[in-house]
Amino acid sequence: MTPDELLRTELARAAAAIGAPEGTTAALERPRDPAHGDWASNLAMTLAKPLGKKPREIAEALVAKLDLAAAGVASTEIAGPGFINFRLAAGARAGGLADILAQGAAFGRSNVGQNERVNVEFVSANPTGPLHVGHGRQAALGDAISALLESAGYSVSREFYYNDAGVQIENLAKSFWVRVAQASGIEAAIPDGGYNGDYIKEIAERFLSESGTPPHPALLAGAEAIAAGERPADAGLFEAMRRFAVAALRAEQDLDLKAFGVQFDVYYLESSLYTDGRVDETVRMLKKAGHTFDEDGALWLRTTDFADDKDRVMRKRDGTYTYFVPDVAYHVTKWQRGFTRAINVQGSDHHGTTARVRAGLQALEIGVPKGYPGYVLHQMVTVMRGGEEVKISKRAGSYVTVRDLIDEVGRDAVRYFFLMRKGDSQLVFDVDLARSQSEENPVYYIQMAHARLSGIFRVGEIDTATITGDGVQWDALAEEAERDLVASLLDYPRLVAGAAEALEPHRVAVYLLETARQVHLWYHKHHVLGEPEAILRARLALAKAARQVLANGLNLLGISAPERM
RNA sequence: GCGCGAGUAGCUCAGCUGGAUAGAGCGUCGGCCUCCGGAGCCGAAGGUCGUGGGUUCGAAUCCCGCCUCGCGCACCA
Numbered sequence: 207m208t209p210d211e212l213l214r215t216e217l218a219r220a221a222a223a224i225g226a227p228e229g230t231t232a233a234l235e236r237p238r239d240p241a242h243g244d245w246a247s248n249l250a251m252t253l254a255k256p257l258g259k260k261p262r263e264i265a266e267a268l269v270a271k272l273d274l275a276a277a278g279v280a281s282t283e284i285a286g287p288g289f290i291n292f293r294l295a296a297g298a299r300a301g302g303l304a305d306i307l308a309q310g311a312a313f314g315r316s317n318v319g320q321n322e323r324v325n326v327e328f329v330s331a332n333p334t335g336p337l338h339v340g341h342g343r344q345a346a347l348g349d350a351i352s353a354l355l356e357s358a359g360y361s362v363s364r365e366f367y368y369n370d371a372g373v374q375i376e377n378l379a380k381s382f383w384v385r386v387a388q389a390s391g392i393e394a395a396i397p398d399g400g401y402n403g404d405y406i407k408e409i410a411e412r413f414l415s416e417s418g419t420p421p422h423p424a425l426l427a428g429a430e431a432i433a434a435g436e437r438p439a440d441a442g443l444f445e446a447m448r449r450f451a452v453a454a455l456r457a458e459q460d461l462d463l464k465a466f467g468v469q470f471d472v473y474y475l476e477s478s479l480y481t482d483g484r485v486d487e488t489v490r491m492l493k494k495a496g497h498t499f500d501e502d503g504a505l506w507l508r509t510t511d512f513a514d515d516k517d518r519v520m521r522k523r524d525g526t527y528t529y530f531v532p533d534v535a536y537h538v539t540k541w542q543r544g545f546t547r548a549i550n551v552q553g554s555d556h557h558g559t560t561a562r563v564r565a566g567l568q569a570l571e572i573g574v575p576k577g578y579p580g581y582v583l584h585q586m587v588t589v590m591r592g593g594e595e596v597k598i599s600k601r602a603g604s605y606v607t608v609r610d611l612i613d614e615v616g617r618d619a620v621r622y623f624f625l626m627r628k629g630d631s632q633l634v635f636d637v638d639l640a641r642s643q644s645e646e647n648p649v650y651y652i653q654m655a656h657a658r659l660s661g662i663f664r665v666g667e668i669d670t671a672t673i674t675g676d677g678v679q680w681d682a683l684a685e686e687a688e689r690d691l692v693a694s695l696l697d698y699p700r701l702v703a704g705a706a707e708a709l710e711p712h713r714v715a716v717y718l719l720e721t722a723r724q725v726h727l728w729y730h731k732h733h734v735l736g737e738p739e740a741i742l743r744a745r746l747a748l749a750k751a752a753r754q755v756l757a758n759g760l761n762l763l764g765i766s767a768p769e770r771m
Numbered sequence: 772g773c774g775c776g777a778g779u780a781g782c783u784c785a786g787c788u789g790g791a792u793a794g795a796g797c798g799u800c801g802g803c804c805u806c807c808g809g810a811g812c813c814g815a816a817g818g819u820c821g822u823g824g825g826u827u828c829g830a831a832u833c834c835c836g837c838c839u840c841g842c843g844c845a846c847c848a
Binding site: 503523528 | 795841
């Protein structure tokens with residue numbers, strides 16, 4: 207147990223002893239002002255109302271009940287309106303470092319999740335083009351959220367949902383047909399709403415060389431049909447092209463993800479929901495539950511019964527389903543596959559769908575919880591280079607892809623930059639800063655801290671395996687910079703737990719930057735090698751512990767922790 | 772118009788789920804330093820937390836109104 211955990215338990219015990227109501231939580235925090243001690247609690251203030259006494263009286267009663275020695279507390283004081291301030295014994299303060307050294311990579315992990323199965327869905331791009339920066343933010347976020355949940359003891363499955371059915375894919379197939387026709391010498395134009403990026407040209411070339419050139423008349427007739435807003439008559443050829451294009455684009459996206467170091471456990475195909483009958487089954491169940499109605503020749507779901515702001519069409523007049531139905535069918539599978547918790551990471555431009563998906567699940571009346579699935583929505587990304595915004599233009603077929611970014615600034619920097627801001631604030635990606643090898647670059651700065659600490663052991667020719675907390679005189683860490691660094695390091699488990707609960711990886715990113723700053727500060731002020739034995743040993747332990755915490759945090763974000771740079 | 776998100780130092784952003792005198796980096800100004808690993812270190816200036824009310828011992832944080840910006844408001848995903 208770290209000192210604050212000990213203290214927390216003691217406080218809870220004391221609170222119960224003076225008759226605090228059940229469920230009273232003892233808030234314990236690190237005061238901003240060091241003069242207020244190492245830890246402070248507002249417990250007495252929160253108890254003032256239920257106990258009907260003055261906060262300061264309660265504080266005195268609490269202190270009298272505390273076993274200070276057990277919690278490693280040297281002194282207490284009651285301050286301000288009723289804060290209880292705790293000052294730890296010098297040894298107890300730094301003694302927590304022994305925990306870090308003993309737990310190693312496990313430091314910061316917990317078991318609050320109790321192996322609950324969580325499905326984290328992210329990226330889920332349509333296979334209609336390369337992954338762009340928005341997907342990149344999502345990939346970084348989804349992967350980090352997954353890692354956070356794993357570290358909190360959840361059993362996480364990372365999932366990618368391919369929307370490989372529906373109107374967009376139809377448009378892709380038509381655009382592809384046109385490109386194939388063009389490459390075969392036929393004059394044709396990409397239809398409205400189609401995809402005209404250069405990448406489709408390249409795939410069309412590949413199609414021709416791998417599958418041979420299709421019969422000229424069929425291609426021509428198909429192109430004319432597309433121009434008229436219809437499907438090509440040769441259904442077999444159209445289907446073959448659709449498959450080829452989708453497969454090629456999926457392969458491209460896989461390469462993007464691989465370059466980013468993101469691995470999914472499950473790729474779920476929307477098309478499979480049709481072929482295995484789940485879509486029809488979902489419609490049948492919704493009808494059976496009695497929340498559907500017919501109007502204007504379409505089949506509707508009365509989602510307004512379940513907190514949606516308007517009713518939604520399920521089956522269009524032309525007999526095809528809206529995307530909403532497979533979406534519901536898909537989330538039913540998540541529930542049925544045993545995920546009692548589901549989290550969808552999406553761009554905020556999708557937030558309109560959240561209410562209706564939940565409504566659809568409620569309308570089924572199969573016991574899915576109300577807030578299922580949970581959503582983490584993130585705002586847009588703008589890319590800056592040379593002080594100017596890089597415009598994203600799908601129309602011109604030139605937009606910033608994830609792979610462009612990774613090629614230019616490296617995987618670690620891309621990950622950090624996508625994670626350093628709160629998801630719900632807009633993010634400016636400064637390419638020049640991300641690629642700079644200076645301390646202004648936060649990634650470089652954090653990794654440098656890790657490398658510097660590693661350098662101490664390398665230069666001193668010290669095997670880190672020999673560094674443990676055994677027999678270390680912790681009160682040798684008496685400098686202010688050391689006290690601050692130690693406090694930050696011991697704060698790490700709480701920080702990670704909070705980030706996991708809130709699904710906010712940026713807290714880890716911000717923490718790492720601050721901790722790195724403290725490492726640099728300490729490193730510049732105080733030497734390790736060549737100091738007297740007691741100080742040397744304590745500082746080596748501190749260096750190793752700091753390095754461990756930095757590595758653990760970076761690992762959560764999917765960023766490497768280099769030993770030298 | 773409705774819904775969601777954002778608005779905090781000159782700039783970019785934190786603010787640990789309601790705590791004590793609101794923080795960091797960059798930039799600006801003043802002063803040191805050249806040491807295991809590369810310009811670092813110390814200090815200063817800089818704030819009506821968009822705005823007006825409310826809730827309470829206490830509000831950047833919770834509630835209501837208003838202003839500005841972004842996203843959405845399809846029988847597209």
